[in-house]
Amino acid sequence: MPTYNLNVNKKNHTVEAEEDMPLLWVLRDLLDLVGTKFGCGIGQCGACTIHLDGSASRSCLIPISSVGDAKITTIEGLSEDNSHPVQKAWKEVDVPQCGYCQAGQIMTASAFLEKNPSPTEEEVRAAMHGNICRCSAYNRIEKAVNLAATMES
Amino acid sequence: MTKIQTQYNRRSFLKVSAAAGGGMLIGFSWLTGCISSEAEPKELAIPKEWFEINGYIKIGDTGMVTIYSPNPEIGQNIRTSMPMIVAEELDVNWENVVVEQAPLNTGFYQNQFAGGSLSIRLSWNALRMAGATARRMLLEAAAKEWNLTISDLTVDKGVIKEINGERSIGYGEIASKAVGIEVPKEVELKEIKDFKLISTSVKNVDGKKIVTGKPLFGLDFQREGMQFAMIQHPPAFGMKIKDFNEEEIKSMPGVKDAFIIDTTIEKPGGFDERGFQELIAIVGDSTWQLMKAKKAIKANWEVVSELENSEMHMSRMEKALESGKFKEERKDGDVDSAFKKAAKVIERTYSAPFIAHNTMEPMNFFANVTENSAELIGPTQMPNALEGSVAQLLNMPIENITVNMTRMGGGFGRRLYQHFGLEAAAISKKVGGPIKLVYTREDDMSQGTYRPTYISRYKAGLDENNNLIAFSVKGTGLPESAVFPNRFPAGAVDNYSAGSYAEETNITTGAWRAPRSNFTAGAEQAFLDEVAELAGKDPIDFRLELFDRAINNPVGDKYEYEAERYAGVLKLVKEKSNWGETKPGVHRGVAAYFCHSTYVAEVIDMVMEDNKPKIKNVWCAVDCGILVNPDAAENIIQGGVIDGIGHAMYSQLTFTDGAPNEMNFDRYQLIRHSQAPEKIEVFFVKNEIAPTGLGEPGLPPAIGALANALYGVTGQRYYNQPFTTYKPLIG
Ligand code: FES
Ligand code: FES
Numbered sequence: 001m002p003t004y005n006l007n008v009n010k011k012n013h014t015v016e017a018e019e020d021m022p023l024l025w026v027l028r029d030l031l032d033l034v035g036t037k038f039g040c041g042i043g044q045c046g047a048c049t050i051h052l053d054g055s056a057s058r059s060c061l062i063p064i065s066s067v068g069d070a071k072i073t074t075i076e077g078l079s080e081d082n083s084h085p086v087q088k089a090w091k092e093v094d095v096p097q098c099g100y101c102q103a104g105q106i107m108t109a110s111a112f113l114e115k116n117p118s119p120t121e122e123e124v125r126a127a128m129h130g131n132i133c134r135c136s137a138y139n140r141i142e143k144a145v146n147l148a149a150t151m152e153s
Numbered sequence: 154m155t156k157i158q159t160q161y162n163r164r165s166f167l168k169v170s171a172a173a174g175g176g177m178l179i180g181f182s183w184l185t186g187c188i189s190s191e192a193e194p195k196e197l198a199i200p201k202e203w204f205e206i207n208g209y210i211k212i213g214d215t216g217m218v219t220i221y222s223p224n225p226e227i228g229q230n231i232r233t234s235m236p237m238i239v240a241e242e243l244d245v246n247w248e249n250v251v252v253e254q255a256p257l258n259t260g261f262y263q264n265q266f267a268g269g270s271l272s273i274r275l276s277w278n279a280l281r282m283a284g285a286t287a288r289r290m291l292l293e294a295a296a297k298e299w300n301l302t303i304s305d306l307t308v309d310k311g312v313i314k315e316i317n318g319e320r321s322i323g324y325g326e327i328a329s330k331a332v333g334i335e336v337p338k339e340v341e342l343k344e345i346k347d348f349k350l351i352s353t354s355v356k357n358v359d360g361k362k363i364v365t366g367k368p369l370f371g372l373d374f375q376r377e378g379m380q381f382a383m384i385q386h387p388p389a390f391g392m393k394i395k396d397f398n399e400e401e402i403k404s405m406p407g408v409k410d411a412f413i414i415d416t417t418i419e420k421p422g423g424f425d426e427r428g429f430q431e432l433i434a435i436v437g438d439s440t441w442q443l444m445k446a447k448k449a450i451k452a453n454w455e456v457v458s459e460l461e462n463s464e465m466h467m468s469r470m471e472k473a474l475e476s477g478k479f480k481e482e483r484k485d486g487d488v489d490s491a492f493k494k495a496a497k498v499i500e501r502t503y504s505a506p507f508i509a510h511n512t513m514e515p516m517n518f519f520a521n522v523t524e525n526s527a528e529l530i531g532p533t534q535m536p537n538a539l540e541g542s543v544a545q546l547l548n549m550p551i552e553n554i555t556v557n558m559t560r561m562g563g564g565f566g567r568r569l570y571q572h573f574g575l576e577a578a579a580i581s582k583k584v585g586g587p588i589k590l591v592y593t594r595e596d597d598m599s600q601g602t603y604r605p606t607y608i609s610r611y612k613a614g615l616d617e618n619n620n621l622i623a624f625s626v627k628g629t630g631l632p633e634s635a636v637f638p639n640r641f642p643a644g645a646v647d648n649y650s651a652g653s654y655a656e657e658t659n660i661t662t663g664a665w666r667a668p669r670s671n672f673t674a675g676a677e678q679a680f681l682d683e684v685a686e687l688a689g690k691d692p693i694d695f696r697l698e699l700f701d702r703a704i705n706n707p708v709g710d711k712y713e714y715e716a717e718r719y720a721g722v723l724k725l726v727k728e729k730s731n732w733g734e735t736k737p738g739v740h741r742g743v744a745a746y747f748c749h750s751t752y753v754a755e756v757i758d759m760v761m762e763d764n765k766p767k768i769k770n771v772w773c774a775v776d777c778g779i780l781v782n783p784d785a786a787e788n789i790i791q792g793g794v795i796d797g798i799g800h801a802m803y804s805q806l807t808f809t810d811g812a813p814n815e816m817n818f819d820r821y822q823l824i825r826h827s828q829a830p831e832k833i834e835v836f837f838v839k840n841e842i843a844p845t846g847l848g849e850p851g852l853p854p855a856i857g858a859l860a861n862a863l864y865g866v867t868g869q870r871y872y873n874q875p876f877t878t879y880k881p882l883i884g
Contacts, residue, residue, distance in 0.1 A: 001406075018406065018441070025441040029381075034373040035366015037562070039513055040594045041444075044818035047513060075366030087364040094356045094784060097792050098228030099363035100370060100513040100562025121831075128826040132818065134513040134563050135228050136795035138829040140788060 004064050008033065009077025019065035024048045026064050027074060035075035035103050039132070046131030049104040050074050056111035075103040078110060086110040089148035097135035105131045109145045118149055197249055197325075204328040206290060207336070208261045209239050209283035216311055216325030218245050221255035223262040224272045225534050226359075227564030228792075229848040230785040231272045233358045235280055237781060238273075241350045242284025242343060245324065246310040252358045257536040257556040267534040268569050268664065270749035270846020273781060277843050285340040287331070294330035295322055345779065345841045354784035359560060371517045371531035371559040372591065379519070379587040380409060382436045382580045383443040385450050386429035386600060389811030390659045391460045394431050397452035402435060405449060407442030411435045414579040416572060418545040424538045426572035428601045428661035434580045440591055447593070458659050460811030466631055467504075469656050470608040473629040474502070479652035482638035485709045486648035491623035495614030498623075499687055503676035504608040505874040506805035507631075509815075510665055511823065514562020515597045520577035521587035522547060527554045527578055532561040534568040542571045543578045566664035570602050595816040601661030603806060607635040607672045611680040614648075619688035621699065623648040626677070631658035635669040635676075641714055641747065642681070644707045645699040660808065666796065667849035670748040671856070675801060675874070678744035678857025683870060692743050692861070693727050696720075714747045718776050721838055722754040725774035729836050730756040739769065740865025744857030750845035752776040752838075755794065755854045757830070759862040766866050768798065768830040771858075773851065775835060778842035786847055787835045793851025794833055799824025801856040801874050822875075 001016045008031060015030045024041075027033040027050070039047030041060045048059040051073035078084045082091075086109050096102050105128065112119070112127040119127070124145045133141060200213025211219040220236035236252045257265055264275040292303040295313045299305075299320060307314050314321040362369055387393060394413060402411040417430045433450060437443050492498055518531035527547055533539050536556040544551045561568060577590040592600075609628035616622045624646040628636040634653035643649055665671060685695035700723070702708075703716035723745045726732070732743070738760050745754035758770040773790055780786055803822040807814045815821035860871045 018445075021439075021441045025439060029439040029441070032375070033366075034368050034375075037370075037513075038372065038440075038515065040818045042594075042817055042819060045513070075364075078365075082361060082365045090364045091356065091360050094354075094360060094788070096228075096357060096360065096363045097230070097788060098226075098513065098561060098563045099357075099359060102363050103366045106364060125827040130825075132513070132823050132825060134511055134565075134823065136792040136799065136824065136829065137788060138795060138826045139791050139833055141826065 002065070004067070006064075006067060006072060007069065008072045009074060015064070017064050020063045023050065023059040023062040023064060023067060023072070027059060033074050033076055037100055037103055039101070039104070044132075045101070045104075046108060047101050047104040049107040049131065051107060051111055054111060054114060056108045075107060078106065084110060085151035086113065086144070086148040089144040089151060093140050093144040093147060095137055095140040095144050097137050101131060101133045101135075105133065105141055109141075109148065113145070113149055121146070200325070202329070204332050206287040206328065206331055207283055208255070208258070209280070210243065210287045212324050212328035212331075214325050214328065216249055216323045218243070218250050218311070218324065219253055220250055221253050223255045223265050223276065225265070225267040225536065225558045225561060225564070226254070227267050227534060227561040227568070229267065229272065229789055230357060230782065231267070232560070233355055233785060234273060234781045235276060236358070237350055237355055238277065238280040239284040241348055242281045243288050244308045244311065247350055247355060249311060254558055257540060257558070259537050265536060266569070267564055268566065270751065270848040270850060272846065274750060274843070274845045281342050282340060285342050286337060289337050289340050290331045290334040291324055291327055293334045294327045298322070298327065298330060352780050352783065355782050357785070369560040370514050370562050371519070372514055372562070374519050374530055374559055374589065376519065376521070376587050379589055380436050380584065381438065381440050381443055382434055382577070382588045382590045383447055383593070384576055384590065384596065385433040385435075385447055385452070386596065387454050388599070389460055390428060390601065390661070391456060391458040391811040392454040393457045394433060395453040395455045397433055397450055402446050402450060405442070405446045407438040408446045409436050409438070410584055411446070412583060414576060414583065416546060416575045416579050418542055418575075420545065422538060422542070424535055424570050425542055426570070426575070426661070428659070432576060434576070434583070436580060436584050436588060444593065461658060461660065462809050462811075463807040466606055466658065466808070470504070470606070470629050470631065473654050473656050474608060474610055474627070479627050479654045481650060481652045482636065483643060483649065483651045483709070485643070485646070485650070488623055488625050488648045488650045491648035492612070492614045494616070495623055496617040497615045497687055498612065499684060500610065500612040501680055501683060501872060502608065502610045503679065503872050505606065505672045505675070506807070507603040507606045507660060507662070508665065508800055508804050509598050509603055509806055509821065510563075510565045510567035511598065511821070512561070512563030512565060512567050515594055516568075516573040516592040516600075517590055518574045518577035519587065519589045520574070520581035522578055522581040525549070525553055529555065529574055529578065530557045530559065531574065531577070532559055532568050533571070533574060534561070534564045534566070535571070538569075539571045539574045542575055546575050546578060547582060565666040566668065567602060570663050594818070598816045598821060599813045602663040603660065604665030604671065605630045605633055605662040609635060609673065609676050611676065613680070613684045615684070615688050619690065621646055621684065621688070625650045627652040627654070629654045629656050631656050631660065632662060633669070635672045637669065637673060637713065639711050639713045641703070641719065642699055644709060644712045644716070645703040647708055649708065667748055667852050670746065670849070670853040671797070674744065674746040674748070674853030675856030675860060678746065678854060679860040679871070682742070682857070682861045682864070693723055693732055696723055696745060718752045718838075719745060719747055722752045722774040722776050725836055725838060726754040726756050726772050729774065729834065730772040732756065740862055742858040742861025742863070742865060744854040744861065746850070746854040746857065748853055749849045751847060751850035753790070753850045753854050755858045757855070757858040757862040759866050761866050766863055768862070769832070771830045771833040771855075773833065773835045774838065775847070775851070776838035776840070777847055777850070778840060778844040780837050781844055783837065786837065789847045790835045790851035791833045793849065794855040795824060795829045797852040797855030798830070798859050799828070801859055802828070802876050805875050805878070
């Protein structure tokens with residue numbers, strides 16, 4: 001099996017994996033980073049969202065062989081002490097119901113706000129469209145993204 | 154003060170203490186590491202010693218308090234609200250509380266399940282009693298210490314004080330002595346008006362862990378030496394496994410074993426699998442390798458019963474509706490002659506398809522079966538049913554089986570069913586070691602246990618003064634009817650009848666959030682809207698008239714609802730939504746429904762945007778008795794509203810030759826962020842009635858209000874779900 005060097009949450013890891021193994025399973029099964037969630041495996045739900053060089057990406061669709069030296073950030077590495085504005089806003093608004101989709105929502109929201117620090121409500125809704133929340137905590141997700149935007153500025 | 158018999162004797166407390174504080178939890182490092190983080194003590198040190206006061210409460214020598222939350226957490230937030238109730242009566246500072254999930258212990262806790270919106274309703278007294286009992290024991294210990302009586306003492310936030318003196322002592326300091334105090338036979342509960350914590354908004358105890366991605370869910374659970382496992386069930390209902398390319402699969406990279414399991418048990422209960430009991434199981438090193446191995450399976454399946462399809466389902470139900478097979482479940486007055494007398498008669502038929510639960514976290518379970526023990530850890534809404542079924546499957550005494558619950562990535566009824574836990578146990582037994590079974594989304598969506606498909610026909614008759622004088626409903630479905638014979642408008646109409654007939658299918662079904670109500674509320678409330686229109690009456694006034702009748706002079710003597718509370722939520726939503734006010738381009742729909750002991754009325758405002766209906770605002774009025782945690786209650790009601798709208802608009806499972814055509818979120822549509830209402834306001838009726846549930850009741854009326862608002866914006870009535878693929882019915 002080939003060996004890969006990955007930079008995850010600012011740390012280097014060497015893993016042995018089949019080249020088509022999606023990053024999602026590398027993170028969860030090989031690196032014990034289980035904060036990134038499995039929802040559909042086909043890029044439809046967003047539960048597995050991580051940052052690849054700062055862009056929100058579906059880790060279930062990224063084979064390990066294509067990562068190269070891109071920097072990977074997962075929910076565990078979003079901040080040192082849950083001080084990222086999006087995390088703070090999420091706690092303040094008390095967004096989660098079951099909580100399962102939330103890591104993906106937070107990763108999508110944080111990458112989006114990085115690129116668009118003061119979005120309109122319409123833009124927030126469009127940006128979050130790819131992340132399903134089966135519990136339908138959509139109103140609170142939106143509220144938290146908007147709150148985080150005010151915290152960042 | 155309310156006095157309450159404690160019901161428990163010393164022995165039952167000790168028994169649970171041994172289970173909860175002894176080997177089971179302490180040896181269980183992953184879950185003890187899984188205590189709530191939100192209530193991380195801000196000032197208190199981690200205790201060196203803990204004292205079990207009773208099965209719900211453990212007090213540390215520093216004053217830190219652990220409260221065990223007995224029921225499974227599926228997103229209804231009881232891991233926060235149940236401990237709040239205990240903490241209220243215990244009189245302890247919430248900041249000093251940490252929450253732990255209690256293990257299954259049928260000897261002590263009652264009703265350890267998550268279903269029917271019953272958690273808080275059934276445990277309200279037990280939780281209050283647990284807190285009050287502990288408080289009383291701590292007081293007695295302090296009184297004994299100071300040679301006083303407990304009437305000489307007061308408590309505030311975990312500190313006991315002498316009324317006529319200077320002395321004070323914290324719970325942490327006296328806890329060791331309270332352990333030896335006899336459990337009181339009777340304890341006093343607080344007056345509702347004296348509540349300090351209940352009815353205040355408390356944040357989710359797992360909030361910090363969720364936003365930092367800590368392991369919480371069954372899918373995150375790991376144990377040293379554990380292998381992964383996956384299953385493959387038959388591709389269609391009506392098929393059974395014959396054999397498969399076992400040797401080839403076994404030789405694939407990372408695969409350790411592959412075999413067929415049989416999870417059939419002798420006496421299956423209502424939550425056991427009736428469809429796919431024999432499955433292919435593959436065990437190996439990593440999820441991905443197993444997923445690849447699954448794709449390489451070449452199996453021979455045998456057809457054992459009819460391979461059904463969606464057209465067949467619909468025609469079966471329609472045929473049943475035309476037949477005379479209906480069992481009359483309620484009859485008031487003389488319906489037939491009332492219809493003959495009626496000046497206007499209206500009849501409409503409503504339907505809804507099979508839908509899947511689609512919890513965001515797919516099914517999974519950890520099992521470690523040895524010769525004489527079985528340990529199960531994972532997401533289950535009904536741990537005791539799992540324990541019983543595993544005992545049957547393994548032919549093992551129940552005492553040798555332990556079940557622990559992880560936080561669940563959604564439930565909606567799906568995890569009341571036990572098959573995935575049984576499959577994990579069967580696989581672990583076969584390989585002789587710990588395994589974690591993981592389903593793919595496709596496994597989950599094509600497994601069955603769906604919300605049944607339903608059809609109901611409603612008929613109403615008005616006299617020349619537009620009074621409702623006759624009402625009938627008959628319903629069928631695969632494999633059950635959704636008719637509730639004694640719900641509204643039963644009791645409000647002189648001539649009323651309700652009938653049901655259950656049609657057959659081999660597609661397996663199960664309880665789906667607000668079972669049957671999730672269809673009936675939409676159908677009935679859309680129908681009443683049309684009847685009100687025919688009568689030329691405002692839809693809210695029309696309903697209130699009927700409630701007046703049910704309040705003043707009810708028909709018959711059996712009802713499932715209190716008409717005053719029902720009318721109460723309608724009046725509240727009328728006021729809050731400014732009903733009657735008109736805005737250009739904005740169309741409104743209203744609905745009210747009572748189920749799971751809670752009353753909810755909703756108004757939806759809809760507009761046309763880019764030729765698509767768009768929901769702007771929703772107002773909800775809810776009567777669930779005492780509100781335990783207002784902010785969390787609002788969250789779950791909002792979720793229910795969007796869930797109801799989403800499934801009624803977009804979701805369905807269709808079948809070809811016994812196989813579901815939708816197996817993942819590419820073809821199965823779930824509501825997404827931009828399709829959700831922009832704003833949902835929730836208002837709660839204030840009263841002192843013991844609390845009832847919130848997990849389900851927000852959903853059903855949303856479908857009725859949606860259908861009625863859609864009529865406003867499109868000019869068309871919507872009878873068949875999902876509404877986006879609606880075809881007008883003839884007649
Ligand atoms: S798991 Fe990757 S998008 Fe659903
Ligand atoms: S909170 Fe449950 S799926 Fe989003």
